Amino acid sequence: MEDLEIKKKITIMVAVMASVLFVALNQTIVGTALPMIVADIGGIHYFNWVFTAFMLASSVTAILVGKLSDIYGRKPFILAGLAIFTIGSLLNGTSDTIFQLIAYRTVQGFGGGMIMSTAFTAVGDLFPPRERGRWQGLMGASFGIASVFGPTMGGYIVDHFQWHWVFWIFLPFGVVAFFLIWRLFPQTAQSGKEPIDFAGAVLIAGTIIPLLLAFSWAGTDYAWTSPQIVGLFAISAMMLVFFIWVEGRATSPILPLHLFRNSVFTISNAVGFMMGLGMFGTIMYMPFFIQGVMGVSATQTGFIMMAMTLSNVTGSAISGHIMTATGRYKRLALAGLLVMFGGLGAAACLHVDVATWMVVVNMVVFGFGLGTCFPIFTLTVQNAVQHRLLGVATSSAQLFRQMGGTVGVAILGTIMNGLMGQKLHEITRLTEQLPERVEDQIGELTNPQVLMDHERLARIQQSIPEQTQGVFTQLIGELRDALGYALNGAFLAAACVLFVAFILTLFLKELELKTTNK
Incomplete structure (x- = not known):
């Protein structure tokens, strides 16, 4: 594929990026619509499984398909992934129960894992490492575009149409992507004779x-x-x-252990793991600060987070262009990690009365650093291994980054809850000054989640007698302070992890980016 004409390479990349965008849009659009879906079909207690099932299926599939695509080529798996993901999308829209939705999301996960694993590897088949940076950056931009438009579209659809269309609206997109890959993507099998592990x-x-x-x-x-x-x-x-x-x-291991003796492979995946922790931790918990501590609406929160997404896209594109132009990446990686560290470190200093523009600047800084680093560590892993192991190397980088996100969200959540618990016992003394007849509301006011539901908070305030409104205001203020304190601790922990990633990157050996895949 490296020897194809540039026009055909670009056409194939359009097809590959369409496939990635198809998956990314489906992922981002569902998050906004899911509360409405669960309200219709029930099953609030199994809410998290809609995400967990997809994550598990895609994580396992990606690493397995990485090896198989090295043996049998990328085309069969990206086509199978598109077909499975499209079928899963169709089935999701027919769900009558939460268990059906979870099952169909699992089907989507299998397809999504196949697409993501083969799509990023296909860039390596088409272009030598020296030219990949630009295209890896554009692939990263696909996720950014999906993050900008997906949530907005999800909200619009559930507000104006039936929620089923959240899953169905992009089905033609999947069919077009399948047709483009089928017609344009060449077969790239390496041997097809290796035994399957x-x-x-x-x-x-x-x-x-x-x-x-x-x-x-x-x-x-x-x-x-x-x-x-x-x-x-x-x-x-x-x-x-x-x-x-x-x-x-x-004889033919699914993940050759000798790759971990390669310091570039090992350090790059370790840094990718830590980046995943910082990235998903920020995406998950920053909205808690914006809505819960600052008291900003969900719609405004989306616009503030959009600043991070747009700077992420910009950083990814610039980083990819610089790597292609110079063939260097280590200083770029160090700079990106330092900017990410600065963004999270600043987030650890945010307070209740912070101006909105300061949070936007904070998000722009973090997003730009993330975008700068995003294409680098996939490229370093690919550049450090033989081309016959390209699929394994690429899927391992994706797996470590995704696992970092899962582990990070759990650990940062534990840190946040622990710090919150330290502050909550100080707040209970204020609740003793409220009337006993608002006992149910008192219980809600000791739960920080109430800060995210501004309408419910207003209802609680209206139900409390006028003479205790001052106590209520003080209680909410202290609750916001407590949540901000807890989130500051979580952001500081994530910043420390990114600083470790920065130190680890100092030991990354900068190999010359190859100008050929042979």
């Missing part, structure tokens, strides 16, 4: 699934020291031991 596939799935479930449930559904969480960690550790033993003896 079924044992390794089962064991790596057995390692990843319990680990991600443990971090998804810990601190929310179960305590960190509960038998369920400890048991999941134990199962994951046991499976990892078996996986290492099997892979060391496999």
